[in-house]
Amino acid sequence: MKHDFTIRQSPLDGVEAFLAVAKHRNFRRAAAELAVTPSAMSQAVRTLEERVGAALFARTTRSVGLTEAGERFLSRAKPAFEELVAASEAARDLGQRPAGLLRLAVPRSVVPLILEPVIAAFCRAYPEIEVEIAASEEMVDLAAGGFDAGIRLGQLIAPDMIAVRLTQPFPFMVVGSPDYLHGRKRPQRIDDLRQHACLRLRRANGSIAHWPFVDGNKSVEAVVSGPLIAHDYSTLVGAAIQGVGLAQVPGPLARAPIADGRLQALLTPFAVTGPGVFLYYPGKRQVLPKLRAFIEHVRYRGADAPRGAMSTRGSRKADRVKSR
Structure with missing residues (x-):
C-alpha cells in the first residue's frame, strides 16, 4: 500500500481568513489584521470556497458581501472558531503558570511518609492546582493512565524515567x-x-x-x-x-x-x-508548571528534614538521576 506523506488540507484551512473578511467586508483590511498580503488572503478564501463547494462572498470592485452560503457558514464557523481559540488559550495557560489537575500515582504506604506532611501546605500555596492521589501498589504506566508523575521506592523505578529524590536512603x-x-x-x-x-x-x-x-x-x-x-x-x-x-x-x-x-x-x-523514595516522570515529557511547582515545594519542605524523613538535599542536577 502506497502511503501519502503529505498532510491533507484541514477543514479549518482558510477559516480564519474567511472570518476576517466577513468581519471587515474588505480583503485589504482583513489582510492587514492578519499581517498577510491581500493576494494571500484572496487565495486562502478562494481555496476554502473550492473545498466547501460554494461561493461564500459576493465580490464587486467596490464591495464585498456574504452570499447565503457564506451567511450559513459564518453562523456555524464563527462560534466554533472562537471555541478553538479559547481552548488553545486555556492549554497555553497551563503551560505558563501553576494551575490545573496534578495527578500522582502513589503506593499506599508512601502516602503517610511523603504526602501527608506536605500536601496541605502545597494546596494552600497553589490554590489553582487540584491534586489527585491515586493510591495503589500497582506499577502503572504514567502516560497511559493520564498521570503527571509517580512516587516509588528508587529500586522500582524504570531507568528511562527522570527521578527526583524525596527522601534520603x-x-x-x-x-x-x-x-x-x-x-x-x-x-x-x-x-x-x-x-x-x-x-x-x-x-x-x-x-x-x-x-x-x-x-x-x-x-x-x-x-x-x-x-x-x-x-x-x-x-x-x-x-x-x-x-x-x-x-x-x-x-x-x-x-x-x-x-x-x-x-x-x-x-x-x-x-x-x-535508595529511598523518588518522584519520577517520563524524561521526554515537558514538565508543566504544576508539576514543577510540586517538585520545588517538596524540595523546599524537605530541606531541613531529618535523615530518613522527606529530604531533597543535594544539587538539583544530582537529584535528576536515572534510578536503576
Whole structure:
C-alpha cells in the first residue's frame, strides 16, 4: 500500500481568513489584521470556497458581501472558531503558570511518609492546582493512565524515567511487637528467622518478596514464611504491631511505633539500606508548571528534614538521576 506523506488540507484551512473578511467586508483590511498580503488572503478564501463547494462572498470592485452560503457558514464557523481559540488559550495557560489537575500515582504506604506532611501546605500555596492521589501498589504506566508523575521506592523505578529524590536512603528494618517477642527467643542472626512467623510482601508482579540483608560485605536474601501476606508495607506494620509476627519494612514507617514502644527493632547489624523514595516522570515529557511547582515545594519542605524523613538535599542536577 502506497502511503501519502503529505498532510491533507484541514477543514479549518482558510477559516480564519474567511472570518476576517466577513468581519471587515474588505480583503485589504482583513489582510492587514492578519499581517498577510491581500493576494494571500484572496487565495486562502478562494481555496476554502473550492473545498466547501460554494461561493461564500459576493465580490464587486467596490464591495464585498456574504452570499447565503457564506451567511450559513459564518453562523456555524464563527462560534466554533472562537471555541478553538479559547481552548488553545486555556492549554497555553497551563503551560505558563501553576494551575490545573496534578495527578500522582502513589503506593499506599508512601502516602503517610511523603504526602501527608506536605500536601496541605502545597494546596494552600497553589490554590489553582487540584491534586489527585491515586493510591495503589500497582506499577502503572504514567502516560497511559493520564498521570503527571509517580512516587516509588528508587529500586522500582524504570531507568528511562527522570527521578527526583524525596527522601534520603533509609534502612529496611525487621520489627516485632513486645507481645510477639514475649516468651520467644529474639533473633540474633539471619538464620534465626526460620524459627519465627514472618509477615511477607507480595509485589505488584505477583512474586513474594524475600527479605534482603547484608552480612559483612555479602548481600543475603532470606526466604521466610509466616501466617500473613500483604500487598503494602502499611498493612505489614499494622500486623506487626498487633503481634501477628515479624515484619521487614522501610525504616521511616517503623520510626513512630518504635519510638512509642509498640515495636522493637531487630537484626539491626544486618539491615540493608534502600535508595529511598523518588518522584519520577517520563524524561521526554515537558514538565508543566504544576508539576514543577510540586517538585520545588517538596524540595523546599524537605530541606531541613531529618535523615530518613522527606529530604531533597543535594544539587538539583544530582537529584535528576536515572534510578536503576
